[in-house]
Amino acid sequence: MSKLRVASILFLLSTFFLKFSSMLRDIAIAHLFGDSYVVDAYIAAMTIPNAIILFMLTGMKDAFLPSYYKYEKLGKGFSHLTNVVKGTFWISSVIAVCGAVLSPLLIRWLYPSFTGHGAEIAVWTAVIYFLSVALVGVNAVYEGYFDSQKKFSFSTFSQTIVVLCTIGGAILLYRQMGIYSVPFGYFVGTVLSFIIKLVYLRPRRFLMWSQPADWREILSFYKVFLPIGLTIAVGQINLFIDTLFSARLGEGVVSNLNYAFRLVNIPQAIFGVTIATLVFPLLAEAKVKEDMQLFRTGIEKGLNYMFLLLAPTIAGMIVLMRELVQVVYERGAFTAAATAQTSEYAIFFTGSVLFYSIQAVIAKGFYTLEKGHYILRAGVVSIIANAIFNAILSNVIGAVGLALSTSLVGFVYSAITFTTLYKLAGGFSLSVIGKEYAKITISTLVMCAVLLFVKHGLHADHLSVVPYLVIMIILGAAIYFLAAWLFRVESFKEIVAKGRIKQVSDS
Template sequence: MKEVFNLKSKLGLASILFLFATIILKMSGLVRDMVIAYYFGDSYIADAYLAAFIIPNMIILFLTTGMKNALVPSYIQNLEENRGSEHLGQVFNGTVLISIILSIAGTLLARFYIPILYPEFNPHAKEIAIWVSVILFSSIIFVGMNAVLEAFFDSVNKFSLSMVSQIIVVVSTILGAVLFADEFGAYSLAGGYLIGTVISLFFKLVLVIPKKVMKVRKNFDWLEIKKFSIIFVPVGLTVAVGQINLTVDNIFASYFEEGVVTYINYAKNLVHFPQAIFGVTIGTIIFPIISKAHAKNDNDLFKKGVEKGLVMMFLIVLPSIMGLMLLMPNIVEMLYQRGAFGSAATMSTSEVAYFYFGSVLFFSLHNIVNKGFYTLKKGHLIMLTGIFAIILNIILNYVFTLWIGYKGIPLASSVMALFYVGTCFLIFIKLVGGINLKFVGTEFLKVTIATLLMSAVVLWSKQLFGVMGNTVLIIIIVVIGCVTYFVIAVLLRIKALTVLLNRFSPKKFKKNSH
């Protein structure tokens, strides 16, 4: 167990740096949304940009997140066989070729698929969406190369470098809008993203070329590329499931009044903030550990790593989401209500956000489960389940939007997430021969009790300090909520908290807590 849980000796510094870089990345993402809200509000221009970003971003996630989930265990396995640089070089070569094909296809097809996906957009919005898509698809070539190098950084526990390179892209997007929004409108955002991918690639190449970590000049080994692609493609498509569902959400949103696409995207980004920070962080840190356990055929160590990941995820994400929900109108107003984004848009975004609660909770837990699938090279199982999730999401969107209008879109996402993640969890348990459900269930119950008690204190505090300004109120409530939750968690003796504290404490975790 020391190999899994002694993070201080193995991954302590790397984990802290990664968490810090992740927070900066997600904060810069919020700043990007704030800039879009300031310049374009909830107008058709904002709707067009956000809608146009969906399809290219699907390819981006297919390459980036899919590459990490496929390459980390694959590279570690080849590293054990003393051929890591050859394998990395072949994956790089193959990815460049795939990226070029996807980039050309996307730029050529944009004029056809935008009108099909968003028939209710006015002509100006359609034109903006088409050219934004063309610019973003032009960046796919650089995205592909970036994806391989980021996956390499993760596999050698250099998590923060991967995050820093993504921060470069987000900052470039923000600067593009700030400097050129008045002149080029939404195109300034897409152009900033394209330039950011180029700068990010140069940043990585400067770090990896001197170390000669991959052999890219070697001829294409089509057999090895094919072998990796058989693993990568299902994994990448699985990652794209979330983006496909977001496309479904945006298509349904486009049939409502101007601004609904904007509300859906801002609310989703904001509510998924805890998942984007803690969910991705815990999942990324655990991935190399369980991959090494699997490479050494230590099934017990592998399952215990997944169990600890689940309870730590629930420990952090549940109270974070609950606190976010209780402060949602205040947070939306503080972040977005300025410039072209008015109070009515704030209220609409807040109302949409409430219905995304289940989505972020279930998909956060899924971050751990899918790492287990990817480690076992069973990504195709999630892909098959993902197809079911897409169909279910379409049906639920149709039913719920008829029932409660555009608020049914996030509700459909939450209900779909429950069935999707639940199904994947049951398949995973059967695949690995069971896990310690008593331990996981007991920890989940304790965390739920602590979260409910914290919520009661937060509601009382919100009434007590409600006369204060938004920023001061949010800071006070966050401090009170965190302290309250920590004290209750200690009193309830939540084992996940003990594991988490020991990971960052000077003392080694000497005893398995279950």
């Protein structure tokens, strides 16, 4: 097997693992600690520094790559890398120290319901994650640098190290350290990831150690980075707001809402990101050719393919939610009562999966047209809407209101961005999209009707949970695609046609 093929396989495996890293971490936590108050305290506390961590990790690449290429053309790429690394280290270090010192005050102010041991867990969790920020920013810069050098596998591998250490810390040290084993594992992973980069590049190629930091250049970079990072951090800010409200609703609410959210977001991680990524080159081609018709076609196809795959997946999850939660989480300290509560929350979260996946396609349109500031404006509106919906719904219907709020905010966010892009692009073919969505919805309803009949009419749910899920998933997929073929769903026909063309070309 060639080195290129091995590298490609490693890259795909590590990327797949990263997509589900939060899910795997939470499965380990659920098994070891269930939905106890210690998990509530951990999740609530880590959400604060985690917003900063994701802000650095996800925004840095989008900002650093074009900036590095610009300086590289001038023969100053390594000098620019040095400036950004040094500037980021000092900025991250200040945030880390201030965050760690202020953690006791933040926890007391943000989560007044945490007392005694719970408050202690929250404080030290926040402290450990804040201290990690000092190196998270530097790691993010170098992962962007590796991507600029087409070393995607190494960039992904360095992130995977952090995930493995987090999960490993929880599994290996939980008896000695309790819930602290999770943030400790993350901290160790962050340090180890940094050391691996240093050893891989060697100190001489790591940066220009003697070069003084050019703060004018650093600040110029951060003017570009901040709006990109803030746009990407909108989701994490909304999650933080959700945690603030859920922490006031009793033991187990924070943890079970988190478990539910991670589970239902699997389809978004698979289909949402994938379809949006596949559509991006078509949109970029349209931009280069200044062909707005091709641009509109790309958005329309992206939205249609997205709904084709997500509609049956979300509907199937709703029908099978309790069994899915049971298979994924119910073991060790995670009880049947936790399964029931998590399942209820998860159903109300499902709307967010659809709306945020649709928004992922729309966002590519804004980035292609270089109108990313519209996304930031919509994100600010979504944050305000989330706080309002949370305040109202949590008082009216309790914890499920927070999950419902996330879905409603997703609808608001996607509606604002879609209507804005509609105007910028000169309109889309709404009749075509509407007709396609109607056919897909009917096909999905047919699938659900059959599954519900098999579940309740034929009492298939009396089977053991794993065989039951396997049978229902296979049956659901078969019924849905048969219905899509009978109702002549265009996006489904296109996928089948492309598959046939590929088979002919391969033979």
